Amino acid sequence: MSYTLDEKDGVLLFTLNRPARRNAINNDLMEAFKKVIHYVHTNKSVRFLVITGEGDQAFCSGGDLAEFHRLVTEEQAFGMLSKMGEILYDWATLPVPTIALINGAAVGGGCEIATACDFRIVSREARCGFIQGTLAITTGWGGATYLFERGLRHDHAMKMLVDAQTYDSGQLEDVGWASSVFDGDKLIALEQFIEFMRQINPGVHQAYKEIEIRKWAEKNLKQRVMEEIAQCSKLWESEAHAEAVGRFLSKNKK
């Protein structure tokens, strides 16, 4: 199974379980995201939605380059990118606090998924970054649109995107992307992070989420996400992108 889903004491823990692929997102995992979103909407017992990665190497390495390398044209790319873009919008507008429990590298689309969450709790050893630029593309799942919504100083947000480099946990906290940095057991860190939230009525959490969701509706956020995705789709069919992905996929091959 490419993921696990555990509900305990109001916390729904969604674990990406493809460690041999650094928890890369393939079509199966996109369907899993949809199941998780439906579960949250239909189970009022869920008070917090947490996403994490299996193992200690990666939270999520973004789209599965082997699976998606087959997508060549702008139209083919838009089909996959917009599917995940819709999913992430539905994720970002859930009525419960969403937490990215970042146990390792969060790069590319993995960084976008974390940015679409309300909170990012980052392991001291983790490195995260919007590395899409190194593949001659831009963020393809709405991550830049969410990043500009997260209240970072504009130059900090822009530099994360245009540098296309990974940041260590200290840098991520300095620029305001990481909500907190933890050492040791991630589940202990999670419980410490939600200690006070647990004491508050879920209706309060839902009301605060609705304030942000109303703002996003007024600002046409979803339309802006789709425009971001259309832009990435155009770059996807470039020779530079195909060559960059080909280099990555051949780098470890004997």
Ligand SMILES: CC[C@H](C(=O)O)C(=O)SCCNC(=O)CCNC(=O)[C@H](O)C(C)(C)COP(=O)(O)OP(=O)(O)OC[C@H]1O[C@@H](n2cnc3c(N)ncnc32)[C@H](O)[C@@H]1OP(=O)(O)O
């Ligand atoms: C799809 C759209 C979306 C967007 O446009 O927004 C994106 O996500 S684009 C960006 C796609 N992601 C990447 O380019 C990241 C690629 N991965 C890495 O940079 C590294 O793997 C890293 C930093 C995550 C971890 O490095 P580490 O040294 O720990 O591991 P390896 O690189 O040796 O990888 C181990 C193993 O996993 C395979 N792998 C890793 N990432 C992916 C991936 N995204 N898709 C498919 N497979 C991946 C890698 O090929 C190795 O396989 P092996 O068979 O063992 O050689």
